[in-house]
Amino acid sequence: MRLLLFIMPLFLYAKENWFITKLEYGKMLYNNPRGISCAKCHGKYAQGKIISKYYITKKNQKILKIIKAPNIQNVSFEEFKKKLFHKYLSVMPKYDYLTNQEISAIYLYIQSLSRKKK
Numbered sequence: 001m002r003l004l005l006f007i008m009p010l011f012l013y014a015k016e017n018w019f020i021t022k023l024e025y026g027k028m029l030y031n032n033p034r035g036i037s038c039a040k041c042h043g044k045y046a047q048g049k050i051i052s053k054y055y056i057t058k059k060n061q062k063i064l065k066i067i068k069a070p071n072i073q074n075v076s077f078e079e080f081k082k083k084l085f086h087k088y089l090s091v092m093p094k095y096d097y098l099t100n101q102e103i104s105a106i107y108l109y110i111q112s113l114s115r116k117k118k
């Protein structure tokens, strides 16, 4: 009985997932990965975009600094996964709480974008 109570929610969860395709799931996660939206920095189509511009002054010279999130449409899955679990990037947050299933859904979605928009 106790086992049944434990397993039940898993079935319910699995059933719930059937209502959306993996692609839709990936889209949802790309825009809301339980953290800052990927789209906010990488753009709606994962095409990359400028996050911020600012000036620093060095030896009385104004230097323009641009912070840019790269295009991520052509990253290999290995690299993609590695970047989400990174320990060293300065701008991008860590997404080490994402499950393999979630990561592959986001990846699938981004791949679909790259076919649409190059």
Ligand code: HEC
Pocket: 030, 033, 036, 037, 038, 039, 040, 041, 042, 051, 068, 069, 070, 071, 072, 075, 079, 080, 083, 084, 089, 090, 091, 092, 093, 095, 106
């Ligand atoms: C706050 C802005 C920001 C957010 C939010 C963000 N990124 Fe990034 N991402 C960056 C920046 C900037 C880089 C370039 C590396 C660096 O310096 O941090 C990067 C690098 C990457 C790379 C490596 C690209 C390459 O060519 O090696 C991947 C893949 C990536 N991001 C995927 C994602 C995904 C997926 C999400 C959402 C789960 C996300 N990012 C959210 C800013 C962001």
